[in-house]
Amino acid sequence: MNVIGAAPEQAAGRVSAPPAAPRGGGGLDPLRLPMRLAWRQLRADRARLLSAIAGVLFACVLVFMQLGFRSALFDSATKLLGSMQADIFLIHPMTLVSFKPETMPRSRVSQALALPEVQAAVPIYLAQSTWRNPETGRRRAIQLVGFDTEVGVMDFPGLAPLVEALKRPDTVAFDRRSRPEFGDAAKLLAARGPFDVQVGSSRMQVVGLIEIGPSFGADGNLVMSELNFRRIAKERRRETVDLVAIKLRPGTDRSVAVARLTALLPPDVRVLAGPELVAHERRYWEEATPIGFIFAFGSLMGLVVGMVIVYQILFSDIATHLKEYATLKAIGFGNGYLRRVVLSAALILAVLGFVPGLLLSTFLYDVVGKGTFLPLMMDAGRAGGVFLLIFSMCGVAGLLAMRKLADANPADMF
Amino acid sequence: MPLDRPLEIRGLGYAYGEGALRKTVLRDIDLSVEPGEIVLLTGPSGSGKTTLLTLIGALRAMQEGSCRVLGQELMGAPEAARVALRRRIGFIFQQHNLLGFLTAQQNVAMALELQPGLREAERLSRATAMLGAVGLGDRGPSRPSELSGGQRQRVAVARALVGDPGLVLADEPTAALDRQSGGEVARLLRDLARSQGVPILMVTHDPRILDIADRIIAMEDGRILPTTRAEAAGGG
Structure with a gap:
């Protein structure tokens, strides 16, 4: 009985309290x-x-x-196109994906240059060839990217200091982010300076490193001048190009330039803004592949x-x-x-x-x-x-x- | 609104099943409980007393007759009204049914979460006071698994009473307990109910606790037997 001795007072105290008066607690209590x-x-x-x-x-x-x-x-599939940093690209309307391009006439480059908005237009040549690993001698497919390195439309990291060296015959720049199976070009460069490699059936000299990164289509990349590209890809005809990169004058409206180029050029080219081409390429990988x-x-x-x-x-x-x-x-x-x-x-x-x-x-x-x-x-x-x-x-x-x-x-x- | 009677039942009937399988378990029940009264409901199993308790507790929908609990007519009452009424009733079950992952204090305080506007500190202090009143003032931090059967049932009593219910419904609260703790829990319940003025309606088979009742009602075959013993020990 002593256990419950305190109960009556408590009960009395409680009964006097209004049972549902909102105080304290807060509206968040239900949660x-x-x-x-x-x-x-x-x-x-x-x-x-x-x-x-x-x-x-x-x-x-x-x-x-x-x-x-x-x-x-x-991302890696569109790495090459993304790092080209051109304002506008011209491609053949039938081109599905950049590593399997349809070609278009080289004269479209000069036609595009006729437009006052266009500051520069560079033809780009793409091809796959093989690279013999200078350390192990194994051959492996590699992506070749040839263009006029001097114009300054393309801006791969590391390209600028190599522009002069790439003008020499039979020179290439190697993508330092290529897969390691190509050999450690950076180490060889540091140890011996420019070194020779076999690309396709030609002997080329690696004069420096640029940065692109491997992609679906290519485990590695080589960048070179237009002239040196044709020395490796001997079968390619001079008058056809795979891609045209266009740089606009500063302050030009890109969509206006795209519209004017589309109107100017014949229907065997498609005019795409830089990001559009990247999206086009991405769409191929997303939709045309599983x-x-x-x-x-x-x-x-x-x-x-x-x-x-x-x-x-x-x-x-x-x-x-x-x-x-x-x-x-x-x-x-x-x-x-x-x-x-x-x-x-x-x-x-x-x-x-x-x-x-x-x-x-x-x-x-x-x-x-x-x-x-x-x-x-x-x-x-x-x-x-x-x-x-x-x-x-x-x-x-x-x-x-x-x-x-x-x-x-x-x-x-x- | 002053309520004369916390519970008033007129002509209540209830049946389970449909069609040919329909089985009437309650027929023509008249029953009322006065303020502060302790009423025991006895009878053989199958006599319908538990069904009656679930109807009064608004745990089942009514079928026939009238049942006013704490001023709320249950015949035809919607689910929301029944849930609201349940908050004003203190339930004590055969098993303690405490939440195993909560301490004794948290279990008791939980019942107060239904009352809007209370601060956590108030809930806890009221729970502690209530545990003190059932003689478990020092067991607040214990989990049910650390308590004896009698202690657990006393926590359940505290949970039923902490919210100042208008009516306590108990279903054989001492059935799972030994003689001594069963008697303790029953007397504790009686004393607390008396001090708060809360009426109790308790279903029980336990002859050892009949002495706590003001009135004992016997049921058989779904009816209340006319020979109700209106006089019991200590009544009044």
């Missing part, structure tokens, strides 16, 4: 309290929490890697697996606590409150899995990027996008698991 309950429930079973986090993390890393590879491959689909499918699989794991965890959480949920319903908690608990649990898992997933993926980008020479880069846009995907994935899992709440029938409690 905060279910979330706190969800967190307490998740936290109580460490093993289950860890496996749920591992599931989300797995999905997260899978999606990051798939999206990373996808955009790295597309690559885009493969990575989208991989990402989707990651999300599905992650969703199933989160759903399983939430579902079994509800199933094992069905009695408690029914009790909460019996004592007056509405369905909305319990749904918010389940959804909160899903979203907590999304955040807890995403953060380590982001860190791990950033680390893997670094490691894998170095191993594959693909430009794998974590950026805020992708991180945000993947977070939204993971968030939705967990949200859908939560919505699915929520249906189990209907089994918690408060009338069964008595």
Whole structure:
């Protein structure tokens, strides 16, 4: 009896308090309290929490890697065109992709120059040839890029100081970011100065390094003058070109220039602004090859697996606590409150899995990027996008698991 | 609005199933509970007393008759009104049904989350005071798994009473307990209800706790037996 001695005073004090006067608490309680309950429930079973986090993390890393590879491959595929930094390009309307170009008459270059907006127009020659590794003697396909190096339309990093050297006969500049199977040109240059290599059936001299990067079409690149290009690609006719790069006078409106060039030139050329050509090339890889689909499918699989794991965890959480949920319903908690608990649990898992997933993926980008020479880069846009995907994935899992709440029938409690 | 009777039932009937399988479990029930009264409901299993309790607790939809609980007519009441009414009733179940991942204090405080405008500190201090009143003032931080059966049921009593309910409904709260802790929980419930002036309607089979009742109602075959014993120990 002494145990409850204090009860009457307490009761009296409580009864006098107005039961529903809003004070303190705050308007966020309807969200905060279910979330706190969800967190307490998740936290109580460490093993289950860890496996749920591992599931989300797995999905997260899978999606990051798939999206990373996808955009790295597309980026690298358009690397050569992107780094040409021309304002406008002319291509043959039938050209699907730059490494398999249709040619157009060289006279289109001089025709384009007739337009006052055009400051310079350079014909570009593209061809595939082979490169004999100076260290091992193995031959490997390499992309040749020939153009008038002097005009200054094309601006690959490292090109400027090599312009004079590239004017000499039989000289080339080697892409330092080519795959290592081509041999360590940088080391050879440092050790011996310019050195000779066999390109196709010609002997050429490597005089320096530029930077482009490997792509789908080419594991490595060689840049050279127009004249030296024809020495290697002997079968190419002088009067046909693969691509024309145009630089406009400063202050010219690019879209106006594109329109005027289109009107001026015959229909055997297509006039594209620089970014348009990059997009055109990218579209080829996305649409005309299964690559885009493969990575989208991989990402989707990651999300599905992650969703199933989160759903399983939430579902079994509800199933094992069905009695408690029914009790909460019996004592007056509405369905909305319990749904918010389940959804909160899903979203907590999304955040807890995403953060380590982001860190791990950033680390893997670094490691894998170095191993594959693909430009794998974590950026805020992708991180945000993947977070939204993971968030939705967990949200859908939560919505699915929520249906189990209907089994918690408060009338069964008595 | 002053309520004369917390519970008033007239002509209540209830049946499970449809068509040929329809089975009537409650027929023509008249029952009322006075303010502060402790009423025990006994009877063999299958007599319909638990169904009656779930109807009064607004856990089931009514079918026939009238049932006014704390001023709310339950016949035809929508789900939202029933959920709102449940917040004003203190439930005690056969099993404690505490949330295993919450401490005793958090379990009790949870029942107060239904009352708008309370600050967390108020919820916790009221929960602690209530735990003190059931003799578990020092067990607030314990989880249910760390408590004995009798202690858990006392936490459940605290949870039912912390929100100042207008009516307490209990379904064999001592069935899972041994003689001594069962008796303790029953007397604790009685004393707390008396001090708060809360009426209790309790279904029980337990002959050891009949002494807490003001009135005992026996049920059989879905009816209330006419021989109700209106007098019980300590009433008044």
